[in-house]
Structures are given as structure tokens and as C-alpha cells.
Amino acid sequence: MKKFTTVDDINDLDELILTAKKIKSDPFGSPELGKNKVLGLLFFNPSLRTRLSTQKASLNLGMDCIVMNLNTEGWSLEFEDRTVMDGNKAEHIKEAAQVISQYCDIVGVRSFPTLTDKEKDEAEQVINSFVKYSSIPVISLEGATEHPLQAVADALTIQEYKTKRKPKVVLTWAPHPKALPHAVPNSFAKIMKLSKYDLVIAHPKGYELNPEITKGTTITDNQDEAFKNADFIYAKNWSSYNDYGKILSNDTNWTITKEKMALTNNAKFMHCLPVRRNMIVSDEVLDSEDSIVIPQANNRTFAVQAILTKILENGK
Amino acid sequence: MKKFTTVDDINDLDELILTAKKIKSDPFGSPELGKNKVLGLLFFNPSLRTRLSTQKASLNLGMDCIVMNLNTEGWSLEFEDRTVMDGNKAEHIKEAAQVISQYCDIVGVRSFPTLTDKEKDEAEQVINSFVKYSSIPVISLEGATEHPLQAVADALTIQEYKTKRKPKVVLTWAPHPKALPHAVPNSFAKIMKLSKYDLVIAHPKGYELNPEITKGTTITDNQDEAFKNADFIYAKNWSSYNDYGKILSNDTNWTITKEKMALTNNAKFMHCLPVRRNMIVSDEVLDSEDSIVIPQANNRTFAVQAILTKILENGK
Amino acid sequence: MKKFTTVDDINDLDELILTAKKIKSDPFGSPELGKNKVLGLLFFNPSLRTRLSTQKASLNLGMDCIVMNLNTEGWSLEFEDRTVMDGNKAEHIKEAAQVISQYCDIVGVRSFPTLTDKEKDEAEQVINSFVKYSSIPVISLEGATEHPLQAVADALTIQEYKTKRKPKVVLTWAPHPKALPHAVPNSFAKIMKLSKYDLVIAHPKGYELNPEITKGTTITDNQDEAFKNADFIYAKNWSSYNDYGKILSNDTNWTITKEKMALTNNAKFMHCLPVRRNMIVSDEVLDSEDSIVIPQANNRTFAVQAILTKILENGK
Known part of the structure; x- marks a missing residue:
């Protein structure tokens, strides 16, 4: 290398x-x-x-x-x-x-x-x-x-926690008070493709990532639908790519809550950290045993x- | 530990x-x-x-x-x-x-x-x-x-320099232009108690430390009286604890001078550093051979x- | 030492x-x-x-x-x-x-x-x-x-690149937007004297360095003249020493260009770095094979x- x-x-x-x-x-x-x-x-x-x-x-x-x-x-x-x-x-x-x-x-x-x-x-x-x-x-x-080092740690973490060959992995946008980069979702999307997992990206309209990176990936603006049967929920905020660097919405309906997690297949919760509590994810989810953000950071x-x-x- | x-x-x-x-x-x-x-x-x-x-x-x-x-x-x-x-x-x-x-x-x-x-x-x-x-x-x-690491170094230093089993140690307030924390005097008072030395705390009225920490310790607002027969003078400024964080006085009569040191039993002068020269202590005392602030810092x-x-x- | x-x-x-x-x-x-x-x-x-x-x-x-x-x-x-x-x-x-x-x-x-x-x-x-x-x-x-560590690296570099026992070394002032110290030219002048090389210092009038350091050294305000037969060109900006710390001129006629270097004996170009491109020296010279600023920094x-x-x- x-x-x-x-x-x-x-x-x-x-x-x-x-x-x-x-x-x-x-x-x-x-x-x-x-x-x-x-x-x-x-x-x-x-x-x-x-x-x-x-x-x-x-x-x-x-x-x-x-x-x-x-x-x-x-x-x-x-x-x-x-x-x-x-x-x-x-x-x-x-x-x-x-x-x-x-x-x-x-x-x-x-x-x-x-x-x-x-x-x-x-x-x-x-x-x-x-x-x-x-x-x-x-x-x-x-x-x-x-952020390719983060992506390798993410792939290692999913490899350790997955219980099936090809888990369903959801990368979901979540609200944040500041305009954030696309580095983490970009690298995560790329490495999930390499991993050949079943990746779904969920975000509100207007938050489309670079289409060159996401082409071939299922994309939806229906977070609840995306969460169904998910094995891993990877939450992350990013700013708009088309309306570059802008915050279009801070819709707290996209915050990851216990109710949202209940829609999944007992999914593990992931985030690259630092994470905004009760913006990106509720205390309840982050502090639950389904949250693997700490071992993810260890990786x-x-x-x-x-x-x-x-x-x-x-x-x- | x-x-x-x-x-x-x-x-x-x-x-x-x-x-x-x-x-x-x-x-x-x-x-x-x-x-x-x-x-x-x-x-x-x-x-x-x-x-x-x-x-x-x-x-x-x-x-x-x-x-x-x-x-x-x-x-x-x-x-x-x-x-x-x-x-x-x-x-x-x-x-x-x-x-x-x-x-x-x-x-x-x-x-x-x-x-x-x-x-x-x-x-x-x-x-x-x-x-x-x-x-x-x-x-x-x-x-x-x-500031417990400072306190251990202080106790080690006194252990090295003391010439009697139970030396008289005076922790004295001294003037300073800024409001300072209580961490050093608190930890020093605690470790002197553990050491079972004869501790006296001297400070102007209004500068009482947390009474839970100083209970059982002799406290005086007469610095000269405190210095009599002292084996160690530990100078330090702190802000008011009762009128929390306030500077009540900058009385330079409390500065440690050669005259003050003459009241003691050839006491060693100590300070945790950094020290304000000619506020906390006169050049003359700090530069004298009775000052042990440098070996104290080494510890x-x-x-x-x-x-x-x-x-x-x-x-x- | x-x-x-x-x-x-x-x-x-x-x-x-x-x-x-x-x-x-x-x-x-x-x-x-x-x-x-x-x-x-x-x-x-x-x-x-x-x-x-x-x-x-x-x-x-x-x-x-x-x-x-x-x-x-x-x-x-x-x-x-x-x-x-x-x-x-x-x-x-x-x-x-x-x-x-x-x-x-x-x-x-x-x-x-x-x-x-x-x-x-x-x-x-x-x-x-x-x-x-x-x-x-x-x-x-x-x-x-x-800046004596720089000077030792400079002397080592000239020692490695020189092709005659006593090369002609020109320390030349060059323009810069900010007022800079005299440390590098002072130490360079001193170590060139120690090296017994043929040192010439060139600068516009008013930019005389400390005469105690430069005494015995050839000084000129004619850069072109200085460059003739030079084996090493050491460019550096400094502010005025007499009118202390002032910028007297930013004369870009003193910038080291290809034309200036052509006056020399295929001289090597040196600078302590960081260097302002197209102020101190043109891209063309700095990127040429005669520039030895990178191995100089390595030293x-x-x-x-x-x-x-x-x-x-x-x-x-």
C-alpha cells in the first residue's frame, strides 16, 4: 500500500x-x-x-x-x-x-x-x-x-457483529445544528459496496449524496421503511451536497429513537462519534445494549x- | 490503587x-x-x-x-x-x-x-x-x-527536610492579583493531617477554606503569631471560599518577607509554583537558601x- | 559542548x-x-x-x-x-x-x-x-x-555540494511582505567566516546587518555584481537593522530569477525555508535542479x- x-x-x-x-x-x-x-x-x-x-x-x-x-x-x-x-x-x-x-x-x-x-x-x-x-x-x-480510516473501522465492526452473510445496513441522515461534511457517509457508502452488504441510504429530500458514490445503492426518503428488517443502523448528519454545504432541515422526526429502532431486526446502532445526544439519537438508544458506538470507536x-x-x- | x-x-x-x-x-x-x-x-x-x-x-x-x-x-x-x-x-x-x-x-x-x-x-x-x-x-x-499530586510531592519534600518527628507547618495565605482556586491549599491541608504534623493555617478574615477540610486544624488571622517556631512556611494565595471566588484583600502585609521568616524556627519556604515574586514572597526569601521550592518541584x-x-x- | x-x-x-x-x-x-x-x-x-x-x-x-x-x-x-x-x-x-x-x-x-x-x-x-x-x-x-542550528545545516550542505576548496558564497537580501528577523543571516555570515569561504553579502542600501558580525566581509548593493562567479546563492529577507525592524523596500528587482542565476557560476540556490515564492525567488529557480533547499532542510x-x-x- x-x-x-x-x-x-x-x-x-x-x-x-x-x-x-x-x-x-x-x-x-x-x-x-x-x-x-x-x-x-x-x-x-x-x-x-x-x-x-x-x-x-x-x-x-x-x-x-x-x-x-x-x-x-x-x-x-x-x-x-x-x-x-x-x-x-x-x-x-x-x-x-x-x-x-x-x-x-x-x-x-x-x-x-x-x-x-x-x-x-x-x-x-x-x-x-x-x-x-x-x-x-x-x-x-x-x-x-x-474518512477512509473510519470506514475500515466500521467494516470491521459490522464484520464482528453481523449474524448473517449479507446484513441489511441502513445509513440514515439525522438532524444536527451545524453544517457537516460528507466524508463519513461517502466512505461508509463506498466500503459497504465493497463489502457487498445490503445497503440502504435514507435521508430527507435534498440531502442526496454525490451520485457517483451512491449509484447502484437503494436510496429512500422514508426512514421508517428503510429501518424495516435492518440489522445495522448507521446514523450520521451531513449537509446538502446539491445546495452545497447548506442545512435544509433539522427535522427531529429523523432523530433515532427507541420507536424507530423497534422497526428494525434488533439492529445494532452505529455512529462515528462525536455524536449529538437527543439530536442524532436519543439517550435511550445510545445508552442501550444495542448501541455499539464504543466498540466501533475501539476498532x-x-x-x-x-x-x-x-x-x-x-x-x- | x-x-x-x-x-x-x-x-x-x-x-x-x-x-x-x-x-x-x-x-x-x-x-x-x-x-x-x-x-x-x-x-x-x-x-x-x-x-x-x-x-x-x-x-x-x-x-x-x-x-x-x-x-x-x-x-x-x-x-x-x-x-x-x-x-x-x-x-x-x-x-x-x-x-x-x-x-x-x-x-x-x-x-x-x-x-x-x-x-x-x-x-x-x-x-x-x-x-x-x-x-x-x-x-x-x-x-x-x-491537587493531590502536588500534595504528595509536598509531603515527600517535608519528609526529606524535616529535622524533628512532628514539625510545625504553616500554610499561609499571601496576596495575588487574580482570583485563585482552593485546590492546592485543600490538598495540602488534607495531607498534612494524614502526616500528623502540627499544621497551622493563617489567612486574613474572610479567607476561611472549606470547613469540612480544615476542621480540627488551628486557624489564625495573625500571620506573625503563626510563624513563631514554624519549621515550614507554605505560602499560597486563594480566593474567598465563602464569598465564592472573590478577592477580598490584596494586603501586602501578608507577603512573605525576610522579616516574617525571621520569626520562624529557621523555617524552609515552600510554594507549589508558579509564584508571583514580590506579591506572594519577596525576591530575598525566594532566592535564599531557605527556599526549597525548586527541590519541591523536582519531587x-x-x-x-x-x-x-x-x-x-x-x-x- | x-x-x-x-x-x-x-x-x-x-x-x-x-x-x-x-x-x-x-x-x-x-x-x-x-x-x-x-x-x-x-x-x-x-x-x-x-x-x-x-x-x-x-x-x-x-x-x-x-x-x-x-x-x-x-x-x-x-x-x-x-x-x-x-x-x-x-x-x-x-x-x-x-x-x-x-x-x-x-x-x-x-x-x-x-x-x-x-x-x-x-x-x-x-x-x-x-x-x-x-x-x-x-x-x-x-x-x-x-539561528545556529540552521547555520550548521547550511555549512553541511555547502560542504556536500561545493566543487572547489573555497567556493564563492553570496548571501543576498530578497523582498518579503513582512518584517523579518536577522537571526538566519547573522548565523550564516558567522559560519561562512568560520568556514573561510569567499562570502559576499548583497542588499539594498539601508539593509546593513550588524557591523560587528559582518566586519571583514565584502558587502555590496549591486546584486548582479555579487552574483558573478558565485557558486552558492543564499537568499533571505531581513528587515532593517539600523532603522530597527523596518521594511525600507520591497524592490522586486532583488527577487532571485533565472536571469539572475544565469550571472553565476552555475550556482546552487539555497534558502532556510519557509520561502515566499515569486517574492524571494521565482518558481522557475526554486523548482530547478540548481535549487538545493530540500536537501538543505534535510540536513x-x-x-x-x-x-x-x-x-x-x-x-x-
Whole structure:
């Protein structure tokens, strides 16, 4: 594996999930793999799970981890070509990425979308610039349009909890007070397709995701209908993709409640976290034994450790 | 030891101090104890000594340490139950604590008081929420009402410098331009009681500490009287407890000067640091050979290393 | 080596460069040298290369590295003596430096100049206060008037690329939208003198550097003339030293272009980074094969690793 910035970078999902499961059963089993290797983690945005689980995974592999908050600790970066840099941007990504590549062996980057400039967001300007100019493998710690490490953890979690070969998985929009990115639903939809599960996406009209990602997937604006026979409910808010970055509705009829969950086939409740209680999901559901958000978050460590393992083994 | 968030969590102070002294004489003596263990340090407030000494102690034990500044690097946390999270708080402590518990083996939390909401501060809402929802041991890196790691370092320091079995120890209020918490004097008063030393607390009228903590202790508003025959002077500012969080006086007659120290039995001068020169204490006293604030700060490493050792040994 | 805060601290440059070259050929060759040692890195200002390369170098040596952003994570420091600390500064450097010396084995400090208070900047108040009060070796991660780690990397880079014993090296001012410090040009001028290379400094009138540093060096305001027969062009902006901290000109005739480089003896282009494209240097030059800014940045790791090695060997 040379980079991991989208679910599309996964060659063999079954094999990757198997690797993650092996690592989970013996997380300290390869203490030499990361020896004398440095993982650089560059954050342009807040992070809890990704930050901690990725540090934990690198330590498990005997790898050193250096964390930088680029906005506050480094220099403001220019991403446009051929500009006269006479403004506030002190360093061009061309130099920054090449330089970082010399101090680190793998670099992870988190960069959220603007949610105002669709073209720039779709181009994944920040992460793809790192890919373009770095001489080391780049992993996404959540980009503008994808969160592939989350998706691997999600797939691992469903693999662990499913009781049938091809479970029905519902990705459902739920209300939230702020405009949120599409990265998590995009990567989840992609990895569910790879998993060949029975995926249904439910959202109010106007919240259609990028049709290139969802084509071939059942989509409905009837949440109750979608929940019938569901084995997994994956709740997530996102802003409008067509009316880019806008909040069209905060309809609390879409909040996941006990009544909604009663429509399912004893479905497990999933969410990538952080989650807004009593907006996305009721306390009752989140605190119930059907909620698997905590073990789902735990799998973040093994997902990223599997990716790091694939990259490190590739480099040997 | 399952948690360490208050001096009350100490079962056997003599034994703990003995452990700290042993560690001080051989800080790298247990390099395997922390192997493959992660200490997470979560800061809601600034820190110098606690931050560095705790990292140092964990490294001494072969333990990896991950530091996070929650306010700037993570998500804003909600601590209230049953709220509709439609405001600025992105994540509930319930999830955050459970998730962090999966990536770390011990978690330390620093959270200063509001000094405006006495009830919330007394409840130690932040640290106690971590204790409630975490599945790993929680240590306080200074809470709203206690700073127990400081207290252990203080007790170790007095143990090292005392020349009689039961020294006279004076905890004296001193002036400061800002409203300060009660955490340090509270924990110090508690650990002096445990140590069975002759503790006297001196402060101007109106600066009474929580009477539940000071009951049984000699209290006076005559600083000069208190200093007579004192073996240790522990200076510290705090705001009013009764008129909660208020500054009632900045009476510089309470500043610790050479003249004041002359009243004592060649007392050692102590302070938890950071200290305001020529407010709390004159340059002359702080720079004198009777000042032991620097070795006192050094003992922070061995105090926290002793606590981590107790927790790690417990987990084996 | 007891401290490294100026190029003047170098006893034997040839031997230091040799050490750096040896380290570069075998960066993991001394994994025990830093064992159980802690390097503390204290930043008052942003940093990318220094931050990452120094962490990398310490890890290469088996040394633990603790990073602190003093302004946001610690307490505001007072550097003046005999002040009544009743303002916003919570801790005096006297205590801070002594305390940090107990938790770390070496401390690095970055503190940029004010560019308004020449006397204070020239006194290197921050770094020299750490030197004065610390009981451990202090290294500069860039001070008000010098950036000696950069200079060692620069000297190593020229040593690697030069094709004659005594190359002609031109340090040239170039335009920049903001007022910049003199630290890099000062340290570069000093180390070029030590290297006994043929140094020429070119800048517009009014941009004279500190004459104590440049005395004996050829200085010109004719950039084209300076570039003739040059083997290395080191571009850098700085603000006025005489009209302290002021921008006197942003004359883009001083930008390093292909045409300017054509005047040289196929010179290599150097810059300490971050660099403003199309202000300091044109894209064409920076992206050409004559630009060695990326390997120059790579040498930061080996420069600081050589310094840490000298200090650690000294301490044995």
C-alpha cells in the first residue's frame, strides 16, 4: 500500500479486515515493524479518536509518532500554484510536503472541507497536494470528501457483529445544528459496496449524496421503511451536497429513537462519534445494549494499525 | 490503587512516600512496568510542572504518554445529562471517557474550577465525570477542589527536610492579583493531617477554606503569631471560599518577607509554583537558601511516578 | 559542548561537520546515547523544520522528546528582575528554567525578536535567561539574533555540494511582505567566516546587518555584481537593522530569477525555508535542479543530531 486517502485505495478488503482482526487479537505482535520509523500526524482540524487511536496504533508497532497542529504550531500554507506569495501564507505546500517527507516515514493529514467551495473540496486540495509532493506514503486522517480510516473501522465492526452473510445496513441522515461534511457517509457508502452488504441510504429530500458514490445503492426518503428488517443502523448528519454545504432541515422526526429502532431486526446502532445526544439519537438508544458506538470507536486503533502495517510491510 | 483524584484516595501515606523515595533513588529501576501502556494526559488548562513531570515519570517507567489540549485540539465536551445537544458542545463526556479508555491505560485530567459556580466546582464535575464513565484509572492533574499530586510531592519534600518527628507547618495565605482556586491549599491541608504534623493555617478574615477540610486544624488571622517556631512556611494565595471566588484583600502585609521568616524556627519556604515574586514572597526569601521550592518541584516527578507505579502494579 | 545558542559556541567546525556527516550515513548508529534522557523543546513561536527535525534527531538517538508551546500551554513568563509580579505574567523565568532543568536533560528554546526593542533583542533576553538559570545545556531553536542550528545545516550542505576548496558564497537580501528577523543571516555570515569561504553579502542600501558580525566581509548593493562567479546563492529577507525592524523596500528587482542565476557560476540556490515564492525567488529557480533547499532542510536533522551528540557525549 503506497497511500491511503480513500476507500478506493483498498485492494482487498477481506484481507485488510483479516489483518485488522489479527492485530486486534495481538496488538503488540509486531514491535519491530515500526522501529526507527516516524509517523507524522498533521492536523488542520480538531480530532479526538483519530488523534489518539493513530498514536496508539503507531506505538503498538514500535513506531514513533510526532503530532503537529499546523494552523497554530507551524506556518500558514499556500496551496495554489504560480502565486506571488505576498500575503499571509508563509510556506508553499510544495516545500512543506517535501521537507516533512525527509523527517517522517509516513504522514497523516486531517483537513476538513470548506463546505463553501465545492470544487476545491471535491479536488481534496490539501490531502492531494500532500500526496502529490510527498515522497512518503500519505494517509488521510479525514479529508474533505472521505474518512477512509473510519470506514475500515466500521467494516470491521459490522464484520464482528453481523449474524448473517449479507446484513441489511441502513445509513440514515439525522438532524444536527451545524453544517457537516460528507466524508463519513461517502466512505461508509463506498466500503459497504465493497463489502457487498445490503445497503440502504435514507435521508430527507435534498440531502442526496454525490451520485457517483451512491449509484447502484437503494436510496429512500422514508426512514421508517428503510429501518424495516435492518440489522445495522448507521446514523450520521451531513449537509446538502446539491445546495452545497447548506442545512435544509433539522427535522427531529429523523432523530433515532427507541420507536424507530423497534422497526428494525434488533439492529445494532452505529455512529462515528462525536455524536449529538437527543439530536442524532436519543439517550435511550445510545445508552442501550444495542448501541455499539464504543466498540466501533475501539476498532479505530486496529483499522489504522492494519493500514500502517500494510504500508510498513510494503516498504520493507 | 484504582484512581487518584483526591488525597482521600491514599490508603497508606507512609508507604506511598517510601515508594516515592525509592523511585527517586532509582528512577529508571522499573523500565518494564509501563511497557505497552499508554498514559493519556488531558488538559483543559495551562500546566508546566504537572505536564512535564508527569511525562517524565511515565517515560521513566517505560510508558508512552499522549498529551491532548482538549479545548483547542479536540471537541467541546458536554457534561450535563439529558440535554438536547443542539448548541456548541459536540461530544458528551459519556462517549469521550469511554472512547479514551480504549486507547489509554491510565488517564490524567486537569480541570480548574469556574470560581463562579461553587456547586459545580465542589462536585468536581469534570474529573468525576471521567471517573464515572472511564473504564481505566483516572488521576487528577489538578481538579476544581484538589491537587493531590502536588500534595504528595509536598509531603515527600517535608519528609526529606524535616529535622524533628512532628514539625510545625504553616500554610499561609499571601496576596495575588487574580482570583485563585482552593485546590492546592485543600490538598495540602488534607495531607498534612494524614502526616500528623502540627499544621497551622493563617489567612486574613474572610479567607476561611472549606470547613469540612480544615476542621480540627488551628486557624489564625495573625500571620506573625503563626510563624513563631514554624519549621515550614507554605505560602499560597486563594480566593474567598465563602464569598465564592472573590478577592477580598490584596494586603501586602501578608507577603512573605525576610522579616516574617525571621520569626520562624529557621523555617524552609515552600510554594507549589508558579509564584508571583514580590506579591506572594519577596525576591530575598525566594532566592535564599531557605527556599526549597525548586527541590519541591523536582519531587513532582517522583510523586506522580509513585502513583503511576501503584496503579500499574495494581493492574498486573 | 555545554550550550549551543550561537555559532560562537562551535569549537571546531570541521569536526562538527564531520560528526554530522557520519550521523547522516548512519543516523541510528547510537541508539543508547540518549537512553533515559529527555529533550525538552519550548516554543514561543511557530516552527516546522526545527520542530520536526529536532524531534526526529532525538528519536534517532534513543532520546525522549517533550514539546511545549509555552504561550498557549504553560504560564506567561516574566523575564525582568526585581519586578512586583502583579500583572499578567504568572511565573518568573528563574523558577521556570530551574524547574524544567529537573525534568529534562537538554532544553531547546525558540524565541523570535520583538523587532521593536533592539536592546532587548540584542541581549537575547529569553534564550540567555534560560542559559543563566538552567542547570542543563540549552540549545537555541532560533533566537532573536541567531539561528545556529540552521547555520550548521547550511555549512553541511555547502560542504556536500561545493566543487572547489573555497567556493564563492553570496548571501543576498530578497523582498518579503513582512518584517523579518536577522537571526538566519547573522548565523550564516558567522559560519561562512568560520568556514573561510569567499562570502559576499548583497542588499539594498539601508539593509546593513550588524557591523560587528559582518566586519571583514565584502558587502555590496549591486546584486548582479555579487552574483558573478558565485557558486552558492543564499537568499533571505531581513528587515532593517539600523532603522530597527523596518521594511525600507520591497524592490522586486532583488527577487532571485533565472536571469539572475544565469550571472553565476552555475550556482546552487539555497534558502532556510519557509520561502515566499515569486517574492524571494521565482518558481522557475526554486523548482530547478540548481535549487538545493530540500536537501538543505534535510540536513537540519543531522545538524541538530550532531549538536545533541556533542552535548550527550560531554555529559558522559
